[in-house]
Amino acid sequence: MTKLGYFPGCSLEGSASEYDQSSRYVCKQLDIELVELPDWSCCGAHAAHHTQHKLACALSARNLSIATKQGVDSVVAPCPACYSGLKSAQNQLANNPGLTEKLKSELDLDCNAKGEVFSLVELLSHIEPETLKAQVKVDLGGLKVAAYYGCLLVRPPKLVQFDDPENPTSIDNLLSAAGVQMLPWDYKVQCCGAVLGISNPDIQLKLSGDILKMAQLAGAQAVAVACPLCHANLDLRQEQINKYCKSNFNLPIIYFTQLMGLAFGASPKGLGIDKHMVNVGPLLSKVGIR
Amino acid sequence: MSELLNELKQKVAEILPKVTYFIGYEAGFDPLRVAPVFIRKPEDINRLQWNRFCDHNLATYLPPQKRPPGFLFEAGEKIGVLLKGCDSRSVVQLLQEGIVDREKLVILGVPCWGAIDIAKLQSRIDVNKVSRVELDEQTIMVFTDTAEVSVDVSELLYDKCKTCQHPNTLVYDEFIGEKRDPPQDIEPFALVTQLEQMSLGARAEFWEKQFSRCIRCKACRNVCPLCYCQNQCLLDSRVPHWTKERVDAKSNRWFHLIRAFHLAGRCTDCGECARVCPVNIPINLLPMKMNRELFELFGWRAGTNEDEKPPLMSFKLEEEHIGNDK
Amino acid sequence: MKIGVFICHCGNNISATVDVEQVAQHALTLPGVVCAHTIPHACSEPGQQLIKKNIQEKGLNRIVIGACSPRVHEATFKRVLAQAGLNPYLLEFANLREQCSWVHEDRQLATGKAIDLIDMAVNKAARLEPLTSSKVDVNKRTLVIGGGIAGIQAALDIADSGHEVALVEKTPTIGGNMARMDKVFPTLDCSACILTPKMVEVASHPNVTLYTYSEVEQVSGFVGNFKVKIRKKARLVDMEKCTGCGSCTLKCPVKAPSEFNMGLDNRGAIYIPFPQAVPHIPVIDKTVCSYILKKKCGLCQKICPTGAIAFEQQDELTEEEFGAIIVATGYELMDWTVYGEYGYGKYKDVITSMQYERILSSSGPTGGHIKRLSDGREPEVVAIIACVGSRDAARGRPYCSSVCCMYSAKYAMLTREHLPNAQVYIFYMDIRACSKMYEEFVQRAQEKYGANYVRGRVSKIFERNGRMVLQGADTLLGQSVELEADLVVLAVGITGTQSTIELAKKLNISHDEYGFLTENHPKLRPVESSTAGIFIAGACQSPKDIPLSVAQASSAASKVLGLISHDKLETSPLVAEVTILKCVGCFRCLSVCPFSAIEEQVLRDGTKVAQVNPALCQGCGLCSATCPPAAIALRGFTDDQLISQMESLCQLNPEL
Numbered sequence A: 001m002t003k004l005g006y007f008p009g010c011s012l013e014g015s016a017s018e019y020d021q022s023s024r025y026v027c028k029q030l031d032i033e034l035v036e037l038p039d040w041s042c043c044g045a046h047a048a049h050h051t052q053h054k055l056a057c058a059l060s061a062r063n064l065s066i067a068t069k070q071g072v073d074s075v076v077a078p079c080p081a082c083y084s085g086l087k088s089a090q091n092q093l094a095n096n097p098g099l100t101e102k103l104k105s106e107l108d109l110d111c112n113a114k115g116e117v118f119s120l121v122e123l124l125s126h127i128e129p130e131t132l133k134a135q136v137k138v139d140l141g142g143l144k145v146a147a148y149y150g151c152l153l154v155r156p157p158k159l160v161q162f163d164d165p166e167n168p169t170s171i172d173n174l175l176s177a178a179g180v181q182m183l184p185w186d187y188k189v190q191c192c193g194a195v196l197g198i199s200n201p202d203i204q205l206k207l208s209g210d211i212l213k214m215a216q217l218a219g220a221q222a223v224a225v226a227c228p229l230c231h232a233n234l235d236l237r238q239e240q241i242n243k244y245c246k247s248n249f250n251l252p253i254i255y256f257t258q259l260m261g262l263a264f265g266a267s268p269k270g271l272g273i274d275k276h277m278v279n280v281g282p283l284l285s286k287v288g289i290r
Numbered sequence B: 001m002s003e004l005l006n007e008l009k010q011k012v013a014e015i016l017p018k019v020t021y022f023i024g025y026e027a028g029f030d031p032l033r034v035a036p037v038f039i040r041k042p043e044d045i046n047r048l049q050w051n052r053f054c055d056h057n058l059a060t061y062l063p064p065q066k067r068p069p070g071f072l073f074e075a076g077e078k079i080g081v082l083l084k085g086c087d088s089r090s091v092v093q094l095l096q097e098g099i100v101d102r103e104k105l106v107i108l109g110v111p112c113w114g115a116i117d118i119a120k121l122q123s124r125i126d127v128n129k130v131s132r133v134e135l136d137e138q139t140i141m142v143f144t145d146t147a148e149v150s151v152d153v154s155e156l157l158y159d160k161c162k163t164c165q166h167p168n169t170l171v172y173d174e175f176i177g178e179k180r181d182p183p184q185d186i187e188p189f190a191l192v193t194q195l196e197q198m199s200l201g202a203r204a205e206f207w208e209k210q211f212s213r214c215i216r217c218k219a220c221r222n223v224c225p226l227c228y229c230q231n232q233c234l235l236d237s238r239v240p241h242w243t244k245e246r247v248d249a250k251s252n253r254w255f256h257l258i259r260a261f262h263l264a265g266r267c268t269d270c271g272e273c274a275r276v277c278p279v280n281i282p283i284n285l286l287p288m289k290m291n292r293e294l295f296e297l298f299g300w301r302a303g304t305n306e307d308e309k310p311p312l313m314s315f316k317l318e319e320e321h322i323g324n325d326k
Numbered sequence C: 001m002k003i004g005v006f007i008c009h010c011g012n013n014i015s016a017t018v019d020v021e022q023v024a025q026h027a028l029t030l031p032g033v034v035c036a037h038t039i040p041h042a043c044s045e046p047g048q049q050l051i052k053k054n055i056q057e058k059g060l061n062r063i064v065i066g067a068c069s070p071r072v073h074e075a076t077f078k079r080v081l082a083q084a085g086l087n088p089y090l091l092e093f094a095n096l097r098e099q100c101s102w103v104h105e106d107r108q109l110a111t112g113k114a115i116d117l118i119d120m121a122v123n124k125a126a127r128l129e130p131l132t133s134s135k136v137d138v139n140k141r142t143l144v145i146g147g148g149i150a151g152i153q154a155a156l157d158i159a160d161s162g163h164e165v166a167l168v169e170k171t172p173t174i175g176g177n178m179a180r181m182d183k184v185f186p187t188l189d190c191s192a193c194i195l196t197p198k199m200v201e202v203a204s205h206p207n208v209t210l211y212t213y214s215e216v217e218q219v220s221g222f223v224g225n226f227k228v229k230i231r232k233k234a235r236l237v238d239m240e241k242c243t244g245c246g247s248c249t250l251k252c253p254v255k256a257p258s259e260f261n262m263g264l265d266n267r268g269a270i271y272i273p274f275p276q277a278v279p280h281i282p283v284i285d286k287t288v289c290s291y292i293l294k295k296k297c298g299l300c301q302k303i304c305p306t307g308a309i310a311f312e313q314q315d316e317l318t319e320e321e322f323g324a325i326i327v328a329t330g331y332e333l334m335d336w337t338v339y340g341e342y343g344y345g346k347y348k349d350v351i352t353s354m355q356y357e358r359i360l361s362s363s364g365p366t367g368g369h370i371k372r373l374s375d376g377r378e379p380e381v382v383a384i385i386a387c388v389g390s391r392d393a394a395r396g397r398p399y400c401s402s403v404c405c406m407y408s409a410k411y412a413m414l415t416r417e418h419l420p421n422a423q424v425y426i427f428y429m430d431i432r433a434c435s436k437m438y439e440e441f442v443q444r445a446q447e448k449y450g451a452n453y454v455r456g457r458v459s460k461i462f463e464r465n466g467r468m469v470l471q472g473a474d475t476l477l478g479q480s481v482e483l484e485a486d487l488v489v490l491a492v493g494i495t496g497t498q499s500t501i502e503l504a505k506k507l508n509i510s511h512d513e514y515g516f517l518t519e520n521h522p523k524l525r526p527v528e529s530s531t532a533g534i535f536i537a538g539a540c541q542s543p544k545d546i547p548l549s550v551a552q553a554s555s556a557a558s559k560v561l562g563l564i565s566h567d568k569l570e571t572s573p574l575v576a577e578v579t580i581l582k583c584v585g586c587f588r589c590l591s592v593c594p595f596s597a598i599e600e601q602v603l604r605d606g607t608k609v610a611q612v613n614p615a616l617c618q619g620c621g622l623c624s625a626t627c628p629p630a631a632i633a634l635r636g637f638t639d640d641q642l643i644s645q646m647e648s649l650c651q652l653n654p655e656l
Ligand SMILES: Cc1cc2nc3c(=O)[nH]c(=O)nc-3n(C[C@H](O)[C@H](O)[C@H](O)COP(=O)(O)OP(=O)(O)OC[C@H]3O[C@@H](n4cnc5c(N)ncnc54)[C@H](O)[C@@H]3O)c2cc1C
Pocket: C145, C146, C147, C148, C149, C150, C151, C168, C169, C170, C171, C173, C174, C175, C176, C177, C178, C181, C183, C184, C185, C186, C214, C215, C216, C328, C329, C330, C331, C332, C353, C354, C357, C403, C407, C410, C494, C499, C500, C503, C537, C538, C539, C540, C544, C545, C546, C547, C549
């Protein structure tokens, strides 16, 4: 059994609780013990590093120190934004020798961030495909899915050092091992508009619409995602997209962990699939899941 | 020990016909001391000694530049020599510098458990009045007419022996006895590291004091197997005039620093310079410091790898660890 | 000892910051100094006269000059000494300008430093010895490495002046990159029409020995006397017997990507790179030939009417001597597949500029018809992306490749000439067209040929419905744009080559991190390398177009002709010298000398000592820094001279 610190982050406590549920389920099936960091705090999200880099770093440094205290070597964060924050804090602490002391003297923060930081995709990618295949109980071979990675999961490449920044394949590999038909397409890392959905929705609706259009063109019946914000932009706002782009998409947007969970035999409800705005039910019935 | 000695004598008897002389150790002026001996005749073989007091680095007698007349030899002649692990490092370095010719050496190798530093006995007994010594693997008993003392040998070892990673001779023609397993987890530059833990001021003061005690007898240089420039030594030179002949802390400092630079990456940590210093200056720490620098820059330790080219004896357009900070 | 000190105002370059009078007054107090003067411009005619007059009238025998950098005027003042009858090496030069007045503001401190510098110079001058140089013969033959347009031009210029040249080319034919081009800016004349006659001329010139499919293996020696080992790689075809009929190339069953056509089509294992290749003789690629690999086939051997196929042929090494060397090894395209956003090279319809040259060429793989590589369709929209691998610090290519703006405009014209109905878009950052007729050329592309220039970078290329979609920004409109194109041409940046770097190491000349050779002075010595007698020309020095490459080639040729017009060369006396009495024969000097200038010398008593070959020694001083007993010293920079300088520096200056 592998044991890791688990940093769910705010989204997974709220709007993306199904990502949390499914992530925990998949890890359990794969013999990975997730120890939720006690008293973790927000990673600061966009707000922190747009206001002050040190603040952003301090928030994540605090969470990493908790992990060290907890005695776990590494931390996994499913949300790419949390992951990016943790990873860059860890990187800055390692490469900027004065920083630890600065945080201590200015914020009275003892940081002792030893372990590694993984995104959930990266963590699961270390598992042999054969091990994954051994878990598969339900055949999802009828599902044609496009994997959408978004901006932060594989970038910036120098920091992340995982997968290809322009044409990533890690989610495709995981889901292929889970038996899903994965489609090649060109919009894997195009921006979905991120938080512009709130401040400047026109841009976000166009960008997210482009992604859905390309996925459809590639023949996808659903899009697999690994980010709560991408999910919200593509799923929650799909109706608005349709209005703005004069389209009529009806494309289910599913967390990759939910698809893995389904393949491992969990019930759709147990994975929170019923929480999505675009109804996944009809698609699942096509492959015989209800 | 006595078995080893017997074996040694036997081997020397075998090789003596092939060599002009064999360099080993013989008993010294009292039971605590040994002295180097040059054996030329079979009847002298019995003079040989091998024990825990054999501290001299016999490699010192090998560079032709350092040999006195009468010890030079004709083409085709060979020298036999007994070398401990540390001493053999000097020979490796001399070979790499092209100073000695491997063909002309017959080397006998031995395992070594570390040599006894007589200075460390002084506080327990008057080492100049010793009448008898009894020695076994672990303990040494020393007697004078009025006193006696028994000490654990490990307490008396030279500092250099405690950081030695080469208990067996590295290059040899024949090995006597069984090889020892090299000790693990040794920090070879521990002595320098310790010294560097002093503050800069304290360290400066330490060396200033040492240099002011130096009487410039040049024994350190003369005993060093790698200081073979002899009369041409830069430190004796008037043109160019690098050091003053005056004996004061300032001139002495130059003397020792220049010597340390000339030994950078060449010194094989045999510690002879410190051993022979009549005023007990740990002068081997200066070249050792340079050795650590070379180790960190080039991964180089003089005398430990026969096949590599000494870094300061070669020219490369680019060095892996220098000037690549970007 | 009679030392004269001369302090230059250098207009007010020095005197504005340094109180030159005070420096001169101070100099007068130094031992041995008999006169000290300040001069407004020491290098001017009156300045030189003043120095000469003082030497002659006061009988000065050591001269200290405090002025600019010795790089600028040391030679001038050495000449002055010689004219006044003094040995020129009795001069000591203190740099009061670059190393003092120019870099300081505080007059008092700068004056103090100038005084220190003069102190040091006077102290060293008192220990200078007269030195004399020796003379060596100059070999009149020249080696040109690289047979592109630059190498060809240089070889022809030298050969035409009646001197012998050897031209060494790595590939089976000369011509270089220019041979790949269809039409060349700024005149759009056909590349082959202007290049091939030169290729033929150089090959048949009585003064030129041509080594194709050959490489320089080893270089030793020095200016006027280089010894060069040349490896003639085995062509496996007997050049004497072969008539160049080419039947063998038609029958060879093996297929390998054609280097000349940038991998757009295949060639055989035996091939002639292109129809106008010089020499027009095939070569067998040993890495793919079935006969070489499996001892099967041998078809070419059966077909060849003259029995020229020689499978048993071996590489040949020849050693030749030259007085001068010109390096003209050119460039290649940088590896653009690092651009993941452009698909890492996976889209067939995204091609490089050099591939487009081949597609445009009537002798190219498509016979000069513009076609898509994916489906053979004629493109309706052609997009050109400039600065792929240029001016992109993030990809490690901060420099401008200098020719892409121009050839992009060329492509707009040529594309429209081939396909009048096609649309051409050029994504650019700035348009750089700064030579004669260049701006007009670009204007013509826009106005007459209707090229659509879009200012901005393309951030992504992907495929949609069989077409290539370009997403990017139009920074003039301030909008993001999306363009569907049928063919995308990447104007890939130019880089120096690994082969040039390796060669530079053999030649001991410097290069930059991109593989371009470094000139000795960017303004004043643009074709000299860092080593005397070795010159550089063409795109191996920096990205450049054909007119500049040719101009530089002719300039290098004239430098060579200047050099070999002398029968003898003076060598610098500033070389290392061994004091035999002090040498202990450790030969550390020998092992560190980068120029192999040190040899073993056996004395009569059998002791071995070091000895310097003054012709090879470059005066780098490594040996003297290495020698433990200071037995080897660099003349003009002996330990004693340097220590005397340090000693005066360490003396506290009472005036400060
Ligand atoms: C796509 C493109 C289009 C261009 N279009 C134009 C144009 O229209 N007009 C214009 O003026 N310029 C143009 N240029 C620039 C032009 O190609 C160069 O200015 C010119 O080719 C430089 O010539 P060169 O002889 O210096 O180098 P190269 O042409 O590169 O020749 C170098 C030669 O040296 C040989 N060589 C390399 N290494 C060795 C070695 N170690 N030993 C022996 N031989 C070696 C090579 O095989 C080659 O034959 C263009 C460039 C590009 C990339």
